[in-house]
Amino acid sequence: xxxxxxxxxxxxxxxxxxxxxxxxxxxxxxxxxxxxxxxxxxxxxxxxxxxxxxxxxxxxxxxxxxxxxxxxxxxxxxxxxxxxxxxxxxxxxxxxxxxxxxxxxxxxxxxxxxxxxxxxxxxxxxxxxxxxxxxxxxxxxxxxxxxxxxxxxxxxxxxxxxxxxxxxxxxxxxxxxxxxxxxxxxxxxxxxxxxxxxxxxxxxxxxxxxxxxxxxxxxxxxxxxxxxxxxxxxxxxxxxxxxxxxxxxxxxxxxxxxxxxxxxxxxxxxxxxxxxxxxxxxxxxxxxxx
Amino acid sequence: xxxxxxxxxxxxxxxxxxxxxxxxxxxxxxxxxxxxxxxxxxxxxxxxxxxxxxxxxxxxxxxxxxxxxxxxxxxxxxxxxxxxxxxxxxxxxxxxxxxxxxxxxxxxxxxxxxxxxxxxxxxxxxxxxxxxxxxxxxxxxxxxxxxxxxxxxxxxxxxxxxxxxxxxxxxxxxxxxxxxxxxxxxxxxxxxxxxxxxxxxxxxxxxxxxxxxxxxxxxxxxxxxxxxxxxxxxxxxxxxxxxxxxxxxxxxxxxxxxxxxxxxxxxxxxxxxxxxxxxxxxxxxxxxxxxxxxxxxxxxxxxxxxxxxxxxxxxxxxxxxxxxxxxxxxxxxxxxxxxxxxxxxxxxxxxxxxxxxxxxxxxxxxxxxxxxxxxxxxxxxxx
Numbered sequence: 001x002x003x004x005x006x007x008x009x010x011x012x013x014x015x016x017x018x019x020x021x022x023x024x025x026x027x028x029x030x031x032x033x034x035x036x037x038x039x040x041x042x043x044x045x046x047x048x049x050x051x052x053x054x055x056x057x058x059x060x061x062x063x064x065x066x067x068x069x070x071x072x073x074x075x076x077x078x079x080x081x082x083x084x085x086x087x088x089x090x091x092x093x094x095x096x097x098x099x100x101x102x103x104x105x106x107x108x109x110x111x112x113x114x115x116x117x118x119x120x121x122x123x124x125x126x127x128x129x130x131x132x133x134x135x136x137x138x139x140x141x142x143x144x145x146x147x148x149x150x151x152x153x154x155x156x157x158x159x160x161x162x163x164x165x166x167x168x169x170x171x172x173x174x175x176x177x178x179x180x181x182x183x184x185x186x187x188x189x190x191x192x193x194x195x196x197x198x199x200x201x202x203x204x205x206x207x208x209x210x211x212x213x214x215x216x217x218x219x220x221x222x223x224x225x226x227x228x229x230x231x232x233x234x235x236x237x238x239x240x241x242x243x244x245x246x247x248x249x250x251x252x253x254x255x256x257x258x259x260x261x262x263x264x265x266x267x268x269x270x271x272x273x274x275x276x277x278x279x280x281x282x283x284x285x286x287x288x289x290x
Numbered sequence: 291x292x293x294x295x296x297x298x299x300x301x302x303x304x305x306x307x308x309x310x311x312x313x314x315x316x317x318x319x320x321x322x323x324x325x326x327x328x329x330x331x332x333x334x335x336x337x338x339x340x341x342x343x344x345x346x347x348x349x350x351x352x353x354x355x356x357x358x359x360x361x362x363x364x365x366x367x368x369x370x371x372x373x374x375x376x377x378x379x380x381x382x383x384x385x386x387x388x389x390x391x392x393x394x395x396x397x398x399x400x401x402x403x404x405x406x407x408x409x410x411x412x413x414x415x416x417x418x419x420x421x422x423x424x425x426x427x428x429x430x431x432x433x434x435x436x437x438x439x440x441x442x443x444x445x446x447x448x449x450x451x452x453x454x455x456x457x458x459x460x461x462x463x464x465x466x467x468x469x470x471x472x473x474x475x476x477x478x479x480x481x482x483x484x485x486x487x488x489x490x491x492x493x494x495x496x497x498x499x500x501x502x503x504x505x506x507x508x509x510x511x512x513x514x515x516x517x518x519x520x521x522x523x524x525x526x527x528x529x530x531x532x533x534x535x536x537x538x539x540x541x542x543x544x545x546x547x548x549x550x551x552x553x554x555x556x557x558x559x560x561x562x563x564x565x566x567x568x569x570x571x572x573x574x575x576x577x578x579x580x581x582x583x584x585x586x587x588x589x590x591x592x593x594x595x596x597x598x599x600x601x602x603x604x605x606x607x608x609x610x611x612x613x614x615x616x617x618x619x620x621x622x623x624x625x626x627x628x629x630x631x632x633x634x635x636x637x638x639x640x641x642x643x644x645x646x647x648x649x650x651x652x653x654x655x656x657x658x659x660x661x662x663x664x665x666x667x668x669x670x671x672x673x
Contacts, residue, residue, distance in 0.1 A: 120558075
């Protein structure tokens with residue numbers, strides 16, 4: 001049971017990690033929590049669901065469409081909702097309020113256009129599982145974890161090695177100084193939102209496959225946000241560690257104590273951790289971020 | 291001032307009701323409190339369709355005592371607060387009785403309005419015992435009735451069917467701690483299953499809105515059950531069965547009438563195949579074929595069971611009471627409904643147990659999911 005619980009925890013944590021990275025990425029540059037991110041993930045799930053079921057596209061194409069679609073939506077979200085605020089130098093509180101408004105708007109838009117119906121992905125490989133010595137894990141979980149980490153690693157590599165990546169990292173320290181040095185901050189911010197949106201497409205597709213697709217599914221990202229805070233908002237490795245830590249802790253509490261007190265437990269852990277380490281595990285105020 | 295006003299509300303409401311119904315009008319107003327939007331709307335919409343169709347038929351034949359029936363339906367969104375608001379509106383509209391709601395929580399909340407106003411409601415699929423009997427005083431609620439059977443019965447049938455027909459010995463239960471429906475079904479299943487000499491090896495709770503059950507399923511897997519009782523709504527049930535299959539749990543899943551939506555199959559896919567659930571009625575029930583034919587002809591799809599049938603049973607009971615009392619006075623109807631005996635309704639002979647306002651000897655149906663379809667297995671009769 002211990003190994004089974006650990007594996008399940010890792011599978012859940014992997015999804016948290018992927019979403020937490022998206023939160024952290026935006027936070028590192030603009031210093032606010034993009035609560036509309038959950039809705040972008042939800043839309044990503046709808047895009048890949050409809051590409052697969054209505055258009056009959058193979059999963060790879062659906063995933064690619066979802067990544068592109070979510071990236072575009074995330075970019076539009078920034079251009080339409082946040083860019084005007086940034087121009088007026090609004091405080092991050094207003095960004096957050098605007099983000100919440102966007103989240104509720106998108107959710108209700110889906111209710112109005114698509115309806116409240118629950119959708120499930122066709123059982124491509126969602127049904128298969130690997131059993132070894134009485135411990136089972138779904139093929140989808142393995143694939144989701146592997147793909148998520150590949151995506152996170154690719155992002156990390158991009159941020160560390162490429163010119164644009166270096167510019168993004170520089171901007172995460174001080175965006176004004178960065179633009180004084182000739183970096184086009186408008187493009188840079190747009191790119192960051194596209195990257196976060198791409199990750200949202202991946203997480204939306206996997207979330208939809210693992211569970212179901214419905215308008216309020218984005219609220220699961222609350223957990224991912226908590227994971228990002230535990231890891232230290234703005235820190236990529238922190239988001240990954242925070243996600244896995246939260247997933248595994250939750251699963252162990254559910255399995256060994258009770259799933260009813262699971263959230264009591266994980267949120268107390270969050271409060272306690274923040275009391276001891278106010279910037280999370282990896283967050284160093286104005287130091288190493290992305 | 292405030293308390294005086296508050297005290298006057300029931301009075302005013304009752305007055306409105308009396309005036310509304312005694313007025314010499316050509317219509318008989320019957321209310322419907324129903325979830326037309328939200329998670330439960332699948333049943334609610336179908337329930338309203340069925341009533342509209344049935345009432346149109348009755349009206350075409352000249353109505354009841356020469357008067358046309360008018361159905362006033364308001365959306366409760368399956369929410370208790372909204373249910374209370376809707377009931378207040380129905381009472382002030384002057385309905386003589388109310389059909390619905392489908393949810394126990396909404397029904398219990400509604401009694402705060404119907405009791406002082408003395409307007410009866412007949413719940414369609416609210417199966418919690420507390421709907422008709424106040425568990426604090428143990429006395430029956432004067433205006434609360436139902437046309438479906440109650441939780442203990444649903445849990446009892448499932449437990450007996452698992453023990454006697456399927457010959458299963460060890461049960462694991464997963465229930466939603468945030469839902470009265472789910473917790474009560476779980477409790478009564480446990481009691482009856484143990485009475486049958488079998489064992490409940492695991493009983494795990496989760497919170498409403500949960501999506502991932504693998505942690506508790508992993509724990510359940512270790513206790514090796516041969517039946518997995520999941521008294522939840524279709525969304526959770528489908529996810530639980532899918533994830534149980536992922537973890538390689540071989541136990542036979544069983545549930546209650548909350549499963550009876552095509553969503554169970556679309557969401558659960560192959561994982562729900564072979565599972566059993568108790569239902570109030572079924573599309574294959576030979577007694578209701580005429581109704582189903584008409585419904586299909588009119589709406590081009592199947593009624594979502596069991597609410598449409600339960601709502602028509604309720605309509606039959608109200609019409610019977612109106613005919614017997616010769617009027618639409620809500621208080622007289624309330625007294626008459628409590629004495630309903632051997633009334634032929636859509637689903638069969640209907641009797642109200644005056645001690646608890648539940649139907650007596652209401653048969654239950656066992657259904658199975660087979661190759662992506664709900665299949666009728668057998669019919670149980672209450673003892």
